[in-house]
Amino acid sequence: MSEQPHDPRHRRLDADDWDDLHRAAELVWGAAPTTWVVEQTAALPPGRALDAGCGEGADSIYLATRGWQVTAWDFSRVGLDKAATVASRAPRTVRARLHWTLGDVTVDPVPEPEPPYDLAVWSYLHPAPDGRAAAIAKLCDALTPGGLLILSVHERLDEHPDLAAFGATTVSAALPADMVVEHVEWRDSDPRHGTGVDLALRARRRHD
Numbered sequence: 773m774s775e776q777p778h779d780p781r782h783r784r785l786d787a788d789d790w791d792d793l794h795r796a797a798e799l800v801w802g803a804a805p806t807t808w809v810v811e812q813t814a815a816l817p818p819g820r821a822l823d824a825g826c827g828e829g830a831d832s833i834y835l836a837t838r839g840w841q842v843t844a845w846d847f848s849r850v851g852l853d854k855a856a857t858v859a860s861r862a863p864r865t866v867r868a869r870l871h872w873t874l875g876d877v878t879v880d881p882v883p884e885p886e887p888p889y890d891l892a893v894w895s896y897l898h899p900a901p902d903g904r905a906a907a908i909a910k911l912c913d914a915l916t917p918g919g920l921l922i923l924s925v926h927e928r929l930d931e932h933p934d935l936a937a938f939g940a941t942t943v944s945a946a947l948p949a950d951m952v953v954e955h956v957e958w959r960d961s962d963p964r965h966g967t968g969v970d971l972a973l974r975a976r977r978r979h980d
């Protein structure tokens with residue numbers, strides 16, 4: 773992907789910056805859902821999902837197509853509008869399952885009306901480091917017992933060494949005590965974003 777003035781990998785970005793980035797191309801990150809999300813949800817029965825930092829909505833639309841009720845949450849109005857435009861080509865039943873919701877994961881409460889969620893998706897959402905732990909914990913607290921957090925983030929991006937990346941320690945330290953990490957692995961970066969290493973994690977909220 774070519775460099776842009778508001779490239780998120782260069783500095784902390786607010787919602788206006790993300791609006792500019794989302795305006796800069798028809799689809800900035802591409803229409804395909806995140807591989808980790810597809811792998812981890814393909815065998816699940818549909819339920820209620822929260823897609824935090826949904827961006828252009830590829831994961832949200834994928835989940836809704838598979839029958840999930842999806843709250844797609846992002847602080848960029850332009851990103852949400854683009855996502856809704858992409859979704860407008862989907863069948864009415866799919867569109868009816870998508871709830872586009874404007875909000876900042878580091879500031880706002882988890883959106884109503886549908887917590888507790890069965891699934892929380894955190895896909896390449898890199899808010900300011902000082903807001904991450906609380907945001908991850910907030911999502912986990914909105915899960916039903918047995919609910920899953922499916923997280924995929926950049927641990928290193930070769931083209932952008934100054935990215936405020938995260939590691940497994942940061943993520944696991946942010947998880948509430950009733951979350952159990954079931955799987956963690958490191959993968960080559962999603963090619964939509966560059967080359968490097970992604971951290972992919974699945975954690976589940978305990979039943980008791």
Ligand SMILES: C[S@@+](CC[C@H](N)C(=O)[O-])C[C@H]1O[C@@H](n2cnc3c(N)ncnc32)[C@H](O)[C@@H]1O
Pocket residue numbers: 790801806824825826827828829830831845846847848851875876877878894895896897898899900
């Ligand atoms: C790299 S995109 C990822 C989009 C999508 N999850 C994906 O994997 O393709 C990051 C998204 O996170 C959103 N974002 C960044 N910080 C946020 C925050 N504090 N609250 C809500 N959304 C945020 C941006 O607006 C952007 O749409």
